Amino acid sequence: MEMTIREIWTTIHGMVFGFIFLLGFSGALYAVYAMRPEWLTAEGMKRTINLTKASVWALAISAWAAVITGTYIVYPWYRARPPEGTTDLGNFPRYLLLADPSTAEWHRFGMEWKEHVAFLAPMAATVVAFIVSYYGPTLARKVGERRAVMIFFIVSFAAAAAAGLFGAFITKAAPVR
Amino acid sequence: MASRIPDNKPNGPVAAALLAGGIGSALFGLIVFFAALSESFATALNWYNPVGPLSGKSILGIAAFFIAWAVLHAMWKDREINFSSISTAALVLLAIGLLGTFPPVWHLFGGG
Numbered sequence: 001m002e003m004t005i006r007e008i009w010t011t012i013h014g015m016v017f018g019f020i021f022l023l024g025f026s027g028a029l030y031a032v033y034a035m036r037p038e039w040l041t042a043e044g045m046k047r048t049i050n051l052t053k054a055s056v057w058a059l060a061i062s063a064w065a066a067v068i069t070g071t072y073i074v075y076p077w078y079r080a081r082p083p084e085g086t087t088d089l090g091n092f093p094r095y096l097l098l099a100d101p102s103t104a105e106w107h108r109f110g111m112e113w114k115e116h117v118a119f120l121a122p123m124a125a126t127v128v129a130f131i132v133s134y135y136g137p138t139l140a141r142k143v144g145e146r147r148a149v150m151i152f153f154i155v156s157f158a159a160a161a162a163a164g165l166f167g168a169f170i171t172k173a174a175p176v177r
Numbered sequence: 178m179a180s181r182i183p184d185n186k187p188n189g190p191v192a193a194a195l196l197a198g199g200i201g202s203a204l205f206g207l208i209v210f211f212a213a214l215s216e217s218f219a220t221a222l223n224w225y226n227p228v229g230p231l232s233g234k235s236i237l238g239i240a241a242f243f244i245a246w247a248v249l250h251a252m253w254k255d256r257e258i259n260f261s262s263i264s265t266a267a268l269v270l271l272a273i274g275l276l277g278t279f280p281p282v283w284h285l286f287g288g289g
Contacts, residue, residue: 072228
């Protein structure tokens with residue numbers, strides 16, 4: 001049951017912040033999708049909008065927290081260069097993956113995509129959170145704006161999902177210890 | 178019932194946020210793309226050694242997003258904007274960001 005500090009931070013990055021975003025996405029997306037005047041009364045919309053606003057801001061903050069902790073805390077451990085003459089690459093995941101042709105693509109494709117595409121998630125999620133907060137229940141009457149919000153939200157989720165999926169695969173192949 | 182929902186806010190701030198999201202994504206994608214093609218450009222983005230070039234890429238991308246947002250918001254905060262054209266532009270820019278961060282696209286141009 002012991003975890004190193006590196007494993008704890010990797011868990012916070014992926015299983016706390018990343019998981020909150022991925023888990024909360026579908027509920028928040030449905031809340032935005034369901035903001036239609038023909039589906040909800042004005043009173044009902046006013047009541048649910050506060051929860052929707054809180055949800056989208058929580059998701060945006062968790063997305064930012066995931067990329068910041070991932071990039072500036074976990075990633076340096078992943079990419080650390082082993083000292084000259086090191087034979088056991090267990091503590092140097094990037095070099096461990098690249099040392100074996102059968103695992104090198106986890107870095108060359110998986111990690112290279114993950115570390116970059118992840119940054120689109122918090123930017124898009126922040127835009128979504130701002131627009132939902134700005135319009136509030138009025139968003140129900142803005143068909144074009146609601147559609148744009150949903151596309152940004154889905155792209156945000158897709159970017160986070162790709163990053164999360166490859167993060168899990170890479171951690172399985174070469175964990176940060 | 179729905180007519181009681183207020184509908185008097187200008188769409189300028191929303192257009193500004195959406196376009197800024199597109200600009201930040203596209204600029205980040207282009208920086209990542211050109212860093213994959215040019216070793217010297219990637220090295221120039223190494224602003225914090227433990228993180229390597231990703232430090233410069235991430236800081237520039239995030240800065241572009243927030244600066245673009247602040248500028249556009251100041252310009253459009255009280256205005257009604259043609260939302261259709263802005264949202265189309267924002268989505269195209271978002272797509273550029275997605276393409277720029279996708280390694281097979283770098284490989285098409287000899288990078289990565």
